[in-house]
Amino acid sequence: MTAPVTTADLRARLAELAPGVRSDLEALVRIQSVSADPARLDQVEVSARATADLFAAEGVDVEIVRAFDGAPPAVIGEKRGPEGAPTVLLYAHHDVQPENDHAEWDSPPWEPTERDGRLHARGAADDKAGILAHVAALRAFGDELPVTVRVFIEGEEEVGSDTLPELLKAYQDRLAADVIVIADSGNWDIGVPALTTSLRGLVRVDVEVRTLTHAVHSGMWGGLAPDALITLSRLIATLHDDAGNVAVAGLHAGPAADVDYPEERLRAESGAIDGLEWIGSGSAVERLWTKPALSITGLDAPKVDGASNTLVPAARAKISLRIAPGDTSTNALDCLRRHLEAHVPWGAQLTVTVVDTGEATQIDATGPAYDAARAAFTEAWDGTAPVDMGVGGSIPFIAEFLESFPAASVLVTGVEDPDTRAHGPNEGLHLAEFEKVLLAEALLLRNLGS
Template structure:
């Protein structure tokens, strides 16, 4: 066994040079990852998800780690998607650091909307394009590159956990952690699945909104009837559903449901023109809500209709629709219980049912938010590493999306300090067409993680 000493930590300049020299090979590694269509939500790609896990295991073993492809069990007892756990050689007395990313990816959507084949990575300018190039193939490469840069100088016990089902809500995650707890238990957990503030500007994710999803069924008739013979006294179910949906926001576009909380100020200024460009907002559309723009995305609640079942226009007829169904996504304030938020929305909907329609509200899923410990020594170490690598001050940001498994890490490994960072940016287009990754930011992120690991090895 090696002995932990401060002398094992290489200098910043040495690590920077190592990462820079290895970076072309690491880009090739990312291109190989993109080529595997590991779409966890599609049963037809089950073999690809297995192939992706095996490929990742082999890459970390080639870097000197011992790796395994492991599974947890879903709540119904079926096997979860394959994840990879790889470990470095044990150093007595050294802290253990868990490095998390995921190897599964989102479906491509309409391929005609892509500028190139989503599973053939293409470098254009300073970015590489392809499905999973950023979310979260880049996260895998950050861990791989940092460990390669520290080969022979690593002063911590590193455990790499590359999950295989993050894009479908991590259904077997809790069982995976419980089943393989002895392999995964750590003093520090680094999650590389989040954002930077802008290209060239690093960030620590300090808050994540939670998420609750519910489905609402609206019924006004036992069966469809002629709109001429009965229209007037009877509103169709789609109109009734629309009135319920409209009640969820006030005239300014703020959420009108009582008790969801949130604050309207943010630590950074998000220029509206940058937000509109990143989201592809059409000309003339006015942004909804009040307060700082960043707060509207990070620390205030949001409610959106993510699905609506009604008669398609192609099948329309002069009859009154007897029923309709819609599904809501509720982004909850960091630190708020998502179940309580869902109940508040359900109570609001029940209080706003037009004309006594029959309504059934069905909870679908919950995902807790996250609030970082800003006083944690590891947070300070990460802030130093990011700033040192980029040569620009790191900022604290929130993220409007959810990473519910972070709360599982905190609950099952309460002794661990969790920090969240990443390589995405407003131009990444994760989950959408032409997903891409900034190559300069990827190189900086690799160096930052290597610096963080070196810092942790010598106690900060």
């Protein structure tokens, strides 16, 4: 076929391809590639092979690789474009989150089901639609690619990308590119595209306080010996000031883009109950994107039902600290540890165990590649220019790409929208927006080639 060059040509070509793209996405989604579940690691292998086959069918020279024997499988490959054309690396991941309680889903989590314009299933958006966005762009051009394309589809993103640095080092020559497109984020809203230019980092720790060597009678010893739950509660209470700002000294915070986030949208998307007051100070996007946030995401303590009249000797909490762009996980961990040690009350024994960390990301989204992306997005969304947005969550592997390929322009895109519900029940891909994503990526390759 002759390579499409106009937006109308690409739009028509992708419309022809749409049924096959959706069929391939549904087949990929049915594979239960849950990297966090040891019982389903064989499905991660099946998913890697299916992903490799999709790219091989489009003429990509693919290989399944891993950092070492037994490590999660990644798919890498290359399809050459014209001599002297830029090289573009397309990233996505084929592993997915656990589906958890099936009863919380409105349809079976591993059977793609369309409802109200969305395709619901685990991985339908995060991130198997990202894989198909890359495949569809290759299909749209056939053998007339305007750029050289390299692909890297990871198999362990949902469990922290532990071996990613080793893979990037081992295959650096085969992954090096002028532009890296990371399809694992989202858009600002339905009908409004976005480029993600900042993401917060992450520090997670388990904190245990111990006040007694063993449980004792609350009547006999209450009023003299502090129980561990009261002690832990007082320690947790020191982590925020009265306004709800993180009170850990030494953490970085910065300004955010001037983006309006309407109050009604904030409440609808967050699921806030009626009358709930927001915490913290500054604009909404500063609090969500460029200031630290701290949450307690788990507690180990006796259940209320069946609890006895005893003083609890030890209690644990999981602290999730999101760190602002410009900060480092090393600094944030040191600050958090110092705060906890300084504020643990009544001489209780404190143990802090690091669970994991990830670096924050700040991207300088200027230059020809970003101009090409903005032009592509504006065309695909019928004249609506993309928003440069931050993300409050963390994608630590982006920092790995920036470090491994410092000369590359990194474009963080994706298929999600504010109601995608990635990682939760009823994850869904907005099908009309997905069509725009497919067109935008094809236009981006065209623009980069020219």
